Amino acid sequence: MNRLLRCCMPVLCAGFILTHSAPAQTAPAAPPAAAPGQPGARAPYVPKNLKVLPDNTDLRTVMRSFEGALGVECEFCHTAPDPVTHRADRASDANPMKDTARTMIKMTEDLNDKYLTQIAKPESKDPITCGTCHRGQKYPSVFVPPPRQEGNRPPGPPPAAAPPAPGI
Numbered sequence: 001m002n003r004l005l006r007c008c009m010p011v012l013c014a015g016f017i018l019t020h021s022a023p024a025q026t027a028p029a030a031p032p033a034a035a036p037g038q039p040g041a042r043a044p045y046v047p048k049n050l051k052v053l054p055d056n057t058d059l060r061t062v063m064r065s066f067e068g069a070l071g072v073e074c075e076f077c078h079t080a081p082d083p084v085t086h087r088a089d090r091a092s093d094a095n096p097m098k099d100t101a102r103t104m105i106k107m108t109e110d111l112n113d114k115y116l117t118q119i120a121k122p123e124s125k126d127p128i129t130c131g132t133c134h135r136g137q138k139y140p141s142v143f144v145p146p147p148r149q150e151g152n153r154p155p156g157p158p159p160a161a162a163p164p165a166p167g168i
Contacts, residue, residue: 049091069131
């Protein structure tokens with residue numbers, strides 16, 4: 001028995017070393033995908049109802065940037081979650097603000113692609129985004145220039161005086 005152990009022990013050790021060192025040298029195997037019927041299984045998200053954005057858009061990143069630029073939450077453009085299921089139907093077009101958002105996305109793309117490219121030497125290479133006008137507000141505010149102070153005019157000769165109005 002002792003002699004049998006002495007002969008088999010090196011073979012067993014070599015087999016043990018080979019079986020445990022081989023997986024360490026190969027790439028780790030991906031975890032087995034759960035079948036759709038199993039708990040914890042999740043099908044990859046496929047966006048529905050994309051009319052303006054490309055299909056390969058990272059929607060979470062884009063939507064978070066819209067939220068920040070407009071200072072709003074998802075329900076500003078999307079319908080509120082269903083009160084029974086507590087799930088939001090992001091593909092629904094029931095909220096009219098979603099169409100407005102699509103129009104604004106197209107407008108921004110047009111400004112960047114058609115008009116900014118026509119400027120010979122733009123001072124800024126930054127594209128126009130939602131935040132350019134909205135600046136964290138739902139609705140962009142109207143720009144009102146500050147009043148000019150007396151004596152604060154551009155350099156150069158003074159403007160010509162207007163001719164007097166003809167008398168009647």
